[in-house]
Amino acid sequence: MISRRVQGFTESVIREMTRVNNLYGGVNLAQGMPNFPPPRELIQAAHKALDGDFHQYAITWGAPRLREAVAAKYGKFYGMDADPEQNVTVCCGSTETMMSTLLAVLNPGDQVIIFEPFYENYGPGCIISGAEPVFVPLDPPDFGFDPDRLRAAVTPRTRAIVFNSPNNPTGKVFNRRELRVIADLCLSHDLLAITDEIYEHIVFDGEGHTPIATLPGMAERTVTISGISKSYSVTGWRIGYAVAAPEITLGIRRAHDFVTVGAPHPLQEAAVTALTLPDSYYVWLREMYQAKRDLLLGLVESAGFIAYHPKGAYYILTEAAHLLERFNCTDDTAFAMYLVKKIGVATVPGSSFYAHPELGRT
Numbered sequence: 001m002i003s004r005r006v007q008g009f010t011e012s013v014i015r016e017m018t019r020v021n022n023l024y025g026g027v028n029l030a031q032g033m034p035n036f037p038p039p040r041e042l043i044q045a046a047h048k049a050l051d052g053d054f055h056q057y058a059i060t061w062g063a064p065r066l067r068e069a070v071a072a073k074y075g076k077f078y079g080m081d082a083d084p085e086q087n088v089t090v091c092c093g094s095t096e097t098m099m100s101t102l103l104a105v106l107n108p109g110d111q112v113i114i115f116e117p118f119y120e121n122y123g124p125g126c127i128i129s130g131a132e133p134v135f136v137p138l139d140p141p142d143f144g145f146d147p148d149r150l151r152a153a154v155t156p157r158t159r160a161i162v163f164n165s166p167n168n169p170t171g172k173v174f175n176r177r178e179l180r181v182i183a184d185l186c187l188s189h190d191l192l193a194i195t196d197e198i199y200e201h202i203v204f205d206g207e208g209h210t211p212i213a214t215l216p217g218m219a220e221r222t223v224t225i226s227g228i229s230k231s232y233s234v235t236g237w238r239i240g241y242a243v244a245a246p247e248i249t250l251g252i253r254r255a256h257d258f259v260t261v262g263a264p265h266p267l268q269e270a271a272v273t274a275l276t277l278p279d280s281y282y283v284w285l286r287e288m289y290q291a292k293r294d295l296l297l298g299l300v301e302s303a304g305f306i307a308y309h310p311k312g313a314y315y316i317l318t319e320a321a322h323l324l325e326r327f328n329c330t331d332d333t334a335f336a337m338y339l340v341k342k343i344g345v346a347t348v349p350g351s352s353f354y355a356h357p358e359l360g361r362t
């Protein structure tokens with residue numbers, strides 16, 4: 001009864017772990033969901049928007065005030081020159097922004113390079129668009145990539161490189177040298193860079209985030225995707241956005257129009273308040289998450305895991321081969337089930353971040 005396209009999609013492992021966790025009443029470390037409320041100003045702004053006249057569809061590609069706020073924020077933080085009319089599209093979360101982007105720029109048969117391990121949505125996103133994902137490994141412990149391997153992955157069918165920095169699940173933050181390698185490849189082979197920067201404000205140890213769009217020549221060939229979910233603890237609001245060149249923006253808006261029509265209008269209005277919070281908010285956010293990272297790293301290591309230290313985002317990837325053996329678990333999924341059912345902690349099996357599951361088994 002269902003299409004070939006979706007037959008291969010399984011339930012998101014992350015959301016499955018949340019479901020199992022709810023059955024067993026454990027601590028959920030599986031889903032990227034802040035467990036504290038958003039800033040008060042933001043909640044007040046949402047109330048105000050609901051009391052106002054924002055109950056009907058906004059302009060499909062985003063309420064004007066929000067697009068202006070997005071453009072102004074990219075200017076302020078990264079010196080990017082985004083025009084709200086030409087370059088900004090608002091969608092339902094960065095998830096839909098990525099989907100609409102892939103639909104907008106890919107033709108059936110195109111290839112898309114994705115770094116592995118990767119956030120699980122990118123694979124189905126390519127498949128829905130009719131494109132073929134091609135994987136290039138990020139190697140532990142630092143999760144760097146081999147530039148030659150990346151170059152070798154480019155074929156005449158390659159259309160885009162999709163990457164996520166700060167990265168889920170590795171905590172890697174792509175450095176300038178790595179961004180340069182990707183940019184050079186995009187420039188020399190006429191490729192697009194499609195970047196998921198949803199964790200842009202969660203970067204540790206005094207390091208900053210650099211959008212690849214700010215590298216010379218890249219503004220025209222980058223789709224910079226982000227949203228308010230993670231930076232302001234409002235994953236349920238479903239507001240994300242893309243900044244891209246005018247022609248690509250037109251394509252994203254066309255796809256978005258037929259996928260969701262638009263993001264919730266009152267919450268778009270309230271999101272303006274998020275994007276105009278003072279700089280001190282981002283300092284607080286970073287320091288708060290860094291303290292949590294340090295606390296959890298200590299706990300994870302003292303429990304016997306070998307943890308890769310994240311430089312950004314809010315995930316810790318671990319090596320647990322010795323623990324799988326000790327607890328008689330055949331693979332990572334069995335071990336994750338053991339942890340959630342017997343210990344009361346939901347994690348995500350590593351293999352779900354790999355197209356080649358054997359690479360994530362431990």
Ligand SMILES: Cc1ncc(COP(=O)(O)O)c(C=O)c1O
Pocket residue numbers: 032092093094095096119164167168196198226227228229235238239240
């Ligand atoms: C890398 C990455 N991108 C996107 C998302 C989802 O973002 P949004 O809520 O804006 O759709 C997540 C959520 O976990 C994520 O980890």
